[in-house]
Amino acid sequence: NTVQATTTxxxxxxxxxxxxxxxxxxxxxxxxxxxxxxxxIKYDPTTKTLHLNWADLYSTSNTLEINDDITINLVxxxxxSGNINAASSSKVTIKADDNNGENAQLKIQNGYFYGNxxxxxxxxxxxxxxxxxxxxxxxxxxxxxxxxxxxxxLKVKGDxxxxxxxxxxxxxxxxxxxT
Numbered sequence: 001n002t003v004q005a006t007t008t009x010x011x012x013x014x015x016x017x018x019x020x021x022x023x024x025x026x027x028x029x030x031x032x033x034x035x036x037x038x039x040x041i042k043y044d045p046t047t048k049t050l051h052l053n054w055a056d057l058y059s060t061s062n063t064l065e066i067n068d069d070i071t072i073n074l075v076x077x078x079x080x081s082g083n084i085n086a087a088s089s090s091k092v093t094i095k096a097d098d099n100n101g102e103n104a105q106l107k108i109q110n111g112y113f114y115g116n117x118x119x120x121x122x123x124x125x126x127x128x129x130x131x132x133x134x135x136x137x138x139x140x141x142x143x144x145x146x147x148x149x150x151x152x153x154l155k156v157k158g159d160x161x162x163x164x165x166x167x168x169x170x171x172x173x174x175x176x177x178x179t
Contacts, residue, residue: 012029013028014027014028014029015027015028015045017031017043017045017068018066018067018068018087019043019050019064019065019066019067019068019070020062020064020065021034021041021057021063021064022057022059022061022063022082023059023061023062026043028045031043031044031045035055036052036053036054036055036056036057036078037055037056037057037058038054038055038056039052039053039054039055039056039076039078040053040054040055041053041055041057047071048068048069048070048071049070049071049072049073050064050070050071050072050073051073051075051097052072052073052074052075052078052106053075053076053078054075054076054077054078055078056078056079056080056081057078057079057080057081057082058081058082059081059082061082062082062083062084062085063080063081063082063083063084063111064080064082064083064084064085065085066084066085066086066087066090066092066115067086067087067090068087068090069090069091069092070086070090070091070092070093071092071093071094071095072092072093072094072095072106073095073097073101074094074095074096074097074101074104074105074106074125075096075097075100075101075104076101076104076105077104077105077107078104078105078106078107079106079107079109080106080107080108080109080111081109081110081111082108082110082111083108083111083112083113083114084108084111084112084113084114084115085114085115086113086114086115086117086119087115087117088115088116088117089117090115090117090118091117091118091120092115092117092118092119092120093119093120093121093122094106094119094120094121094122094125094127095120095121095122095123095125096122096123096124096125096152097123098123101123101125102123102124103124103125103126104123104124104125104126105125105126105127105128106125106126106127106128107127107128107130108127108128108129108130109130110130110131111129111131112129112131113127113129113144115144116144116145116167117144117145118144118145118146118147118148119144119146119147119148120146120147120148120149120150121148121149121150121152121154121176122148122149122150122151122152123150123151123152124151124152125152125153126152126153126154126155127152127153127154127155128154128155128156128157129154129155129156129157130155130157131157131158132157132158144167144168145167145168145169145170146168146169146170146171146172147165147168147170147171147172148171148172148173149172149173149174149176149178150172150173150174150175150176151174151175151176152176152177153176153177153178153179154176154177154178154179155178155179156178156179165178
């Protein structure tokens with residue numbers, strides 16, 4: 001005999017993470033679906049790590065909006081045309097990938113790193129924040145509670161009026177370059 005059965009699909013639960021890439025919230029459904037121009041962007045919610053692999057992001061709004069602790073793991077050169085905004089309670093670590101990222105570079109072009117948070121740059125990477133074409137004399141290029149640079153390079157460029165690293169309550173440096 002033929003038996004007919006009906007099943008009910010299990011509801012899909014999508015978890016939203018406190019990270020936005022080019023205005024889109026990262027979720028459990030799309031965390032590995034982001035593509036940068038020429039590279040890939042993936043988010044691991046378990047380790048709170050955003051992997052930028054030779055990725056270029058272009059956006060007129062805030063390219064990365066961070067509302068939680070995060071590690072930005074770099075492989076190769078990555079360009080973000082826009083801002084990185086981090087919430088005040090966040091700890092942001094930008095580092096070259098432990099295995100494949102030596103001398104990796106993150107260039108924030110035409111934008112700012114902005115957020116009253118702790119920022120750590122380490123593992124022989126270069127972070128360049130270039131706001132020379134912003135033309136906004138009231139904006140901060142970098143604003144951080146604690147800035148730590150270990151074995152890396154930090155470059156900050158403005159239009160001659162607003163190339164500022166400010167709001168730093170604690171500064172730690174070891175074997176680094178700041179220009």
